[in-house]
Amino acid sequence: DAGITQSPRHKVTETGTPVTLRCHQTENHRYMYWYRQDPGHGLRLIHYSYGVKDTDKGEVSDGYSVSRSKTEDFLLTLESATSSQTSVYFCAISGTGATNEKLFFGSGTQLSVL
């Protein structure tokens, strides 16, 4: 498996609180992605990064922000968590940036917003 670590693995929080999820990679890959997975919706792209400090929005970016200050770390922040953001969050990486390149996924973070 690719060297991708997501933390925390599980988190329970209350509505209205800020939450930050971390994705750390040891592959020195340029591209990093955040997806959320929900029953009936599959995997949906939240945000992605194509380099340090270079990020862009995906399909479902409202309510989320990201930051990438180092190649190895990509942070996903929920400024004020809502129950609709209860989900499994997956980080993924890819290397050279070729459009045909495969993604490597982390093990996921289960987030529950009560």
Next chain:
Amino acid sequence: GQQVMQIPQYQHVQEGEDFTTYCNSSTTLSNIQWYKQRPGGHPVFLIQLVKSGEVKKQKRLTFQFGEAKKNSSLHITATQTTDVGTYFCGRPHQAGTALIFGKGTTLSVSS
């Protein structure tokens, strides 16, 4: 939009039966990728298809890319319990490297 439609959403088969999942797009795709996610696990890359009409095989799995590059299929011959999981197809997001995934097909197999 960019969504890819994947059918069926669920499929239950007896061990030894065949299984097929389909991925359809309203627009021409430059390529399509397939991933498998075991229960409780994370998606893992299976294959990428690029050429019109391309067919690729991995043991009991056969992947096809349509002539018009708007649809793709994954066929499993003689399913085994190890085939259980959710299969996703993914298409490129805009001009970038991210993928937009279908909703997946969840396969269950009874022995």
